[in-house]
Amino acid sequence: MGEFEARYGVAPAARQTLFLVFCIGNERYALQATDVVEVLPRLSLKPIARAPSWVAGVFAWRGVVVPVIDLCALTFGQDAQARTSTRLVLVHYRPQAQQAAQVLGLILEQATDTLRCDPADFKPYGLDNRQAPYLGPVREDAQGMLQWVRVNDLLDESVRAVLFPTPPLDLNDNEGER
Template structure:
């Protein structure tokens, strides 16, 4: 086998990316695995008063408080079903490319499969959906359409300010006021 032939599979593999596949109702969606920090079972959450209905709450993770959104409720207004396959997926959220990533929790139904494919296989679906900018291009396969969810576009400015205040709240100042 020539050296060029031996290298060809490595080049082909580099064109593919790993995606975490999940469902919202009967529809399939995917997150790029590089955006996923950890997949956990569904955990109890502390609700946030006066937050949008799709903000499920917060939980403590290794000394940090992590906000969690219910992607089913965000997308279609119906909370995720409590199934054994419903997961709490921690993702690396960045408001923009220059910002340091922050952990954001997503409640996802049937988040149990992965798919390796070429990201270029996802194509625009011809609709400017400004109400859901996080819903990216689609890919067709034997099971139907699979839609790419872009983590960076999940939160609008108002919700980002609620979940990730800038500057962060200073607990020492809050204690002084007491």
């Protein structure tokens, strides 16, 4: 404790982090703001044939084709509602620390609020949810429970291979097949 805190009986400020708050149905969730690249309005997407139903499609963003998943459909099997507060949130997706981050789009309902709090306020909720490893710890506040969504745990290996093939597809390889 510093001299100012000791003299005036003020506790040192907790480490505060900014979160983007959104809903899935009536439940609140949060993404760490450092994971967010950009928040866009909901856009038209090109569907991906034979992809899981929660893969909403792809769109072109700044010269890059970005895959988009519907987090409502992934989590509870129902598409996000088309509301004015439904957003297309671009995030840095890095499933392994040594890999470069790639841009992934998330369709999120009511993604219009932020919250600044200490990440230590989020606590484990006591369930081993292997079917949804991206659902992290929870925080209780005056509005109820808020659950942290871990971006890097969103996709399993099979979906990651479809959306982010390694090595990336080379469009020049198809020229000889005409």
